[in-house]
Amino acid sequence: LLGAGLIKIRGDRCWRELTCMDYHYETQPVPNPIAYFMHRSPWWFHQFETLFNHFIELVVPFFIFLGRRMCIVHGVLQILFQVLLIVSGNLSFLNWLTIVPSIACFDDTSLAFLFSSRQGGVKDQLAQVQVKRAAGEQLPLRYGCYVRKVVNISFGLLIAYLSVPVILNLLNSRQVMNTSFNPLRIVNTYGAFGSITKERTEVIIQGTSSMDPNDPAAVWEEYDFKCKPGDLKRRPCFISPYHYRLDWLMWFAAFQTYEQNEWIIHLAGKLLAQDEVALSLMATNPFAGRAPPRWIRAEHFKYKFSRPGGKHAGDGKWWIRKRIGPYFPPVNLQGLQKFYEDRSWPHPAQA
Known part of the structure; x- marks a missing residue:
């Protein structure tokens, strides 16, 4: 977590001004109901939350080197x-996963309460x-103990060697996030x-059965995703530790353009x-049981x-929203044919 703490201090000034948590709960990828109230x-x-975050990520990691008790405190925190x-x-x-x-911060003694006290048991x-x-009394060392020592030392040396560029990255003022420095x-x-x-x-995808997408009388119906905000009256969901990858990607797409996220045109x-696999990733299909939309x-x-x-x-609304403008213009299957061909994508009508 030290890297996460350093990237914050070196990154957005709101982390230094202690104001980031004013925004985080509302703007995080997929908020839950607790975030609504927080x-x-x-x-x-x-x-206080921001200061606590800095303490946990920038100070607490060093507790590991301060003896058994502080190591346990590190694990608890x-x-x-x-x-x-x-x-x-x-x-x-x-x-x-974090x-x-x-858990490795807790030794056998601190975890003894998890095991039975019966005679001959692990605790005994x-x-x-x-x-x-x-x-x-010197306990006899078996052959397996020596093998384990060799493996542990070898693995420790390998980790130490591979950690050199990682540590240099942490010390660098131009620290890089989420990067691997070795093929392993x-x-x-x-x-x-x-x-x-x-x-x-938010990017809200809509479809219509109208022949003319520019007709003011055209009725545009919204597709809802499984968890990301859309319907104003839908309660934010709990999904952790599950992960809706498409919802997550839509969060990134919302502060970029569709040209930077061509996959959304593919969607x-x-x-x-009316691709069944794509629709299975959505919470609602406004055209279920009907002819597919002519325009999206x-x-x-x-x-x-x-x-x-x-x-x-x-009024039952968890969200309020204001239109910014179009994200991408109305498209139909015929108009997308060349777009698909240029990228060697199979045309949906042929899928």
Whole structure:
């Protein structure tokens, strides 16, 4: 987590000004219901959260080198921090995986309560070994112990060697996030949320059966994704540790352009063709049981949480939104044919 902390301090100034948490809950990739309420916390609480984040990521990692007790404290704090992140956001399996190495901070004694105290059990065997060691008795080393030592030392040296570029990256003012420096991908750099988006924008995909997409009377119906914000009255979801990859990608697409995310045009073609696989990634299909849409377009909106207890929340809305403009213009299967051919993609109508 040290890399994650450093990338924040070196990145967005809001981390240094202690204001990032004013935005994070609302603008994170896939908010959950807890984030809806956490977003309305007072400013001083958000500042405390940011300071606590810096403490966990920049100070606590060094507890590992300060003896057994501080190592255990490190493990407890890191796991607590990850649990808080799991509760307040849908960051897929990331936080769950981060808990795993923290378990190594707890030695046998600290984890003894997890095991049975019966005679001959694991705890009893460990106690006997500790008594013999305290009495100065040398326990016989078996062949397997020597093999394990050789493997451990060899692996430790390999990790140390592969960690050199990673450590140099941490010390570099131009630190790189989420990069591997070797083909084995054993030791990598990591960092998340080095910059925080201050406004949430969403791409809303719509379809129509109208012959003319420019007809003011055309009825455009929205596709809802499984978890990302769309329908203003739909409660934010809980999915962690599960991960809806398409919803996540739509978050990135929303603060870029469709030219930078050509896959979204590919998705539009699939929806035009009523492709079953593509539709399985969506929460709703407004054209289910009907002829497929003639046109698909995407609109760009700015989304904000409604205020708990406010007018919009009273109407059952978790979100309020304001249209920014078109994200990509109306497209149909015939018009997409050359687009697909230029990229050697199979045409949806032929899939």
